[in-house]
Amino acid sequence: MTEQIVVIPGDGIGQEVVPAAVRVLDEVGEFEFVEAEAGDQVKAETGEALPQETYDLVASADATLFGAAGETAADVILPLRKAVDSFVNVRPAKAYPGVDALRPETNLVFLRENTEGVYSGHENRLSDDLSTLTRVVTDSASRRLAEYACEFVEANENGSEEFTVAHKANVMRETDGRFRDAVVDVANERGVDTDEVLMDAFATHVCLDPTRFDVVVCPNLAGDVLSDLAAGLVGGLGLLPSANVGPERALFEPVHGTAPDIAGEGVANPAATLFSAAMLLEHLGENEAGENVRSAVEAVLEDGPRTPDLGGDASTEDVTSAVISRL
């Protein structure tokens, strides 16, 4: 049966990098692509950043590839993560030969809790002076993430058999304490080694020596900030893919945004989206095709052609064709 992939280019360079990934996916498999809208542009046209139709498509598709959204990013991506019941956001942050990186030895994977923490959406304006946000942490979500992390390191996906839990349980004793304890309990039950680090200390140490870490399991906002930090160490957001994984479905997206400064010029770097497509292929069980795409992108990063963000003058099109010729 031909698998269905929903593609949502969204705004800005999303309109350039998602079609590039569709071309590549088309080369390595037989898929039915269904295009859907989300983001600033469709909001301007219809009043809604995330049309119900898009939500429903994503909620029933085998996999979704999302580009980027502008001002409306949170209105689009947070509900879409729910649409696929995504409990983990997988964010590899790796430096590649041929790409200028502050720390070329970086090779990390963040496994970010994707449903709760400060993202739970409970905010209140209690007075003219005071607002609150209720941060939620449950054992169930923490344990579900930990099970995934254990499987991830058991499969040795990033070359390590243990993981690090990053948290701020010295201040958020009850909530991050619960998170840490639940994650470590699951790991102990399964015989997986863990260590732990405070999220602030992680920020210092990962700059000083990223090889101290490998797979990093963390609450939602910690994962957001620390993975973006890792992006800074490997040369920018242009290279980071991500997967929002649920029990059945998943949504893949580059970590970068719409890049309004270069949108429309046809020079956006498609690498992060192509790496996201490789993760999508693996999610569909097409491991060989996934690895094939990943190696082809890595080879092009090393040998060129390169888009302007990497110091070259190639177009998105040039890079995509070069990747396809390497498949």
Place this chain on the structure above:
Amino acid sequence: MTEQIVVIPGDGIGQEVVPAAVRVLDEVGEFEFVEAEAGDQVKAETGEALPQETYDLVASADATLFGAAGETAADVILPLRKAVDSFVNVRPAKAYPGVDALRPETNLVFLRENTEGVYSGHENRLSDDLSTLTRVVTDSASRRLAEYACEFVEANENGSEEFTVAHKANVMRETDGRFRDAVVDVANERGVDTDEVLMDAFATHVCLDPTRFDVVVCPNLAGDVLSDLAAGLVGGLGLLPSANVGPERALFEPVHGTAPDIAGEGVANPAATLFSAAMLLEHLGENEAGENVRSAVEAVLEDGPRTPDLGGDASTEDVTSAVISRL
């Protein structure tokens, strides 16, 4: 009148670097030093990490110099910040000639909100599965911080006349939205320019180009993590001083911890504590003495002697004597 400075060496290398700073302070002024206890060691002896006597001393002294505390760090430092009614944590993160830094061009000052956010201390275990933390943001605390930030840039303390607000208002719309709006309102009222950045984007951008930023105003946890990230860019926590400033009193502390791996060996780098002492002098109005200490420490960082963390083999004592000879 001789001003009173409470000194709390605390645990680990706090016992080495605080006496070093006292020696230096003694060289440049007439102070009455009152030593007080806090941390793991006094907890082991008395059951209390922060004796009431210490709290009371800090709450009435002109200024306090704190070293570090181990496991009990949060039990010590969070109440002590309250003891001085500290509404802002000032954290300069600067690279120095002679010190290996990932980004030698870094020169940032974080002005971290120091009373609320996730540090408000409201956590609840609502069920066996679920815990919550109530994050609090008020206009009053945000505006108070903003007033300080405006004065800071008006005095051109870090060479800039504007500041950046870092936040996560795209997700924490009500709370960080309130923070951002209150801070920007105050700046507008006073004619101070601001720009804003999402805290995750900040983490990427500061790695790629720290010169994009200068003075960074942020909520409590954001300031914690982002300033530690900046520490990673300038060569580690060993160099970062900080000031917890209240309306009348203030508490100064190196950003680093107790460094159990080297504690007791007499080789701890006193630079962060000496820079903290320089900030303390300025807080007491001794601007010349403060600048004198700061330049002397910078000169020693550049020319040596250096402690092992900076690649040398000098002792804390050697470095302190070298600083004193430069005063």
